[in-house]
Amino acid sequence: KQEVTQIPAALSVPEGENLVLNCSFTDSAIYNLQWFRQDPGKGLTSLLLIQSSQREQTSGRLNASLDKSSGRSTLYIAASQPGDSATYLCAAKTGANNLFFGTGTRLTVIP
Amino acid sequence: GAGVSQSPSNKVTEKGKDVELRCDPISGHTALYWYRQSLGQGLEFLIYFQGNSAPDKSGLPSDRFSAERTGGSVSTLTIQRTQQEDSAVYLCASSLVSGGRVETQYFGPGTRLLVL
Numbered sequence: 001k002q003e004v005t006q007i008p009a010a011l012s013v014p015e016g017e018n019l020v021l022n023c024s025f026t027d028s029a030i031y032n033l034q035w036f037r038q039d040p041g042k043g044l045t046s047l048l049l050i051q052s053s054q055r056e057q058t059s060g061r062l063n064a065s066l067d068k069s070s071g072r073s074t075l076y077i078a079a080s081q082p083g084d085s086a087t088y089l090c091a092a093k094t095g096a097n098n099l100f101f102g103t104g105t106r107l108t109v110i111p
Numbered sequence: 112g113a114g115v116s117q118s119p120s121n122k123v124t125e126k127g128k129d130v131e132l133r134c135d136p137i138s139g140h141t142a143l144y145w146y147r148q149s150l151g152q153g154l155e156f157l158i159y160f161q162g163n164s165a166p167d168k169s170g171l172p173s174d175r176f177s178a179e180r181t182g183g184s185v186s187t188l189t190i191q192r193t194q195q196e197d198s199a200v201y202l203c204a205s206s207l208v209s210g211g212r213v214e215t216q217y218f219g220p221g222t223r224l225l226v227l
Contacts, residue, residue: 004153034215043115043202044154044218089154098170099144099216101154 002027002094006102013080014110021075021105023090028068031093035064035075037086038104044089048075080109113137115219117203123225124193132188132222136205143180144206144216145188147172149199157201160186161208193226200224 003026013019023033032051036044048057048064050073056065063076073090087106091099116135124130136143145157156170160180171177175193180186190197200223204216 036218043220044204046215046217049215091154098156098159098167099146099154100156101146103153 002030002092002098002100004090004092004100004102006088006090006105008105009103010106010108012108012110015080015082017080017109018076018078019080019107021077021088021090021107023073023075023102025071025073025092025100027092027094028071029094030068033064033066033073034091034093034099035062035073036089036091038089039086047088077107080107082109082111085109115203115205115217117201117219117222119222120220121223121225123227125227126195127192129189129191130193130224132190132201132224134186134188134203134205134219136184136186136203137217138184140205140207140217141183142206142208142216143186144204145178145186146202146204147199148202148221154202157188190224193224195226198224198226 005024007022034049035047038044050057050066061078066073085108087104089104091101118133141162143160146154148154158178159167175191178188200221202221204218206216207214
């Protein structure tokens with residue numbers, strides 16, 4: 001069974017700092033890997049999706065990379081802002097249907 | 112445009128009662144997923160619907176859980192004889208499937224279920 005781990009569980013940074021969130025998965029036979037953010041009491045918002053054939057995806061200040069062979073993905077956030085404060089989840093899609101989620105990194109950006 | 116909607120947003124029920132949770136996916140999305148997010152735990156896959164194919168029920172935790180998707184659109188997740196451990200946020204997601212490839216999943220706001 002695919003296991004997805006996210007480190008660190010929580011992270012606090014001052015506004016403006018660049019940061020990296022880490023995600024690792026045990027089964028490298030993934031279809032894609034997706035990063036989400038979840039605000040308190042809200043559902044998930046998709047940020048980036050990297051297909052298994054891709055190495056990275058970028059959207060604005062966000063850049064996600066994927067290294068299937070090592071079972072790792074990173075989410076890089078540039079010039080962090082207080083509005084970036086949320087829980088960030090990575091999810092690996094394996095087999096036909098399932099998304100396997102990590103437990104998330106709770107990010108706090110301090111003004 | 113309209114996203115994935117779920118109802119009710121909150122549900123409090125007594126142990127042993129049945130509950131129904133509803134999901135309206137994004138129009139045109141053929142794939143629909145149910146997940147559960149328990150306190151302090153990650154999201155857990157429950158069930159997947161794709162078009163007219165038989166659903167993937169491999170994530171359902173017990174036979175008290177069932178789901179239907181009528182007309183390829185709206186889905187209901189039913190929990191019979193609810194237990195306290197069923198308390199969680201139940202999230203629904205939908206996505207397109209193009210060229211056999213599943214695209215980004217879009218999530219609804221969830222239904223917060225509390226079983227007393």
